[in-house]
Amino acid sequence: MAAQHVTPDTPGAQDPGLGRRIGIDVGTVRIGVASSNREATLATPVETVPRETGFKDRDKADIDRLVAIIEEYDAVEVIVGLPRDLKGHGSSSVKHAKEIAFRINRRLNGTIPVRLADERLSTVAATTALRASGVSEKAGRKVIDQAAAVEILQSWLDGRANFLNEQSNPLRTDTNEEMN
Template sequence: MTERTFRRGRRIGVDVGDARIGVASCDPDGMLATPVETVPAGPASQARLVAIAEEYAAVEVVVGLPRSLNGGEGPAAAKVRVYAGELAARLAPVPVRLVDERMSTVTATHGLRASGVKAKKGRSVIDQAAAVVILQSALDGEKAAGRPPGQRVEPAQPAAGDDPGRPNE
């Protein structure tokens, strides 16, 4: 019987949406993912995610990749792939990984409704809860498989004319 190893360190979970970005973190032993905050989507969102990763001394950032139920990828997944590539460039050398997030928002919504949170009041909380579901799933998957979850994101290359020393906001 082989012993599975778990890479120790805090991770940040991210649920990217058009309006809001849910953020979660875990303890250094990867036992439990917890909500951190909801970041408004937009030009300053990546700078805030970098600041959170630094604040938590993250060893990795896990971004949910929205797939259809049959596993395919649509326009939302393409947007998240671009966003994750840009985030990876800003966070390097901290790795960014994409993990399947199918049903994370549905799972989060059901859990919050069961605890009495109303949908309209809880939109930003739902984003955080979805990030928790994404991160907890990645942690559990790594512990079960003995290897990092999902796929590592290669940092995006700056577009021609962009100043690589200046963050894009």
């Protein structure tokens, strides 16, 4: 498959306000899930869901579980990691992320926004953080997907905070003129 340019959503644009967000890291074998606090400032791991649904399948238990988590946490927004390379191009993994996002959105009947977030290097960052905290590689396999979901969601939350801060406090461009 040729690399295609894929554009993620912008954190904070069309923001639904305060409330929990759910972050999702889609893999071919497992799906990592994280949630935020109600203030949308801190991401924490939730669970790892075994991946069951393929492209041509009807929704299986993995989609059911993701929708149940979203409802349990009373989420106001769902953030699905969009795997891209450093140049911003997608790979076959993008199809998996888009497919899961589409299925979740369909099951939620569009009542909660499902966004695609840039997840470049999220698994690398999660792996580094786990190793730094003393988690062995073998033990880390059980939680790496959750840790990647935390990285995706925390990055979104930080981007959201920056976006909303810029909207409410635009930088003044005439600072130098005032000093003279």
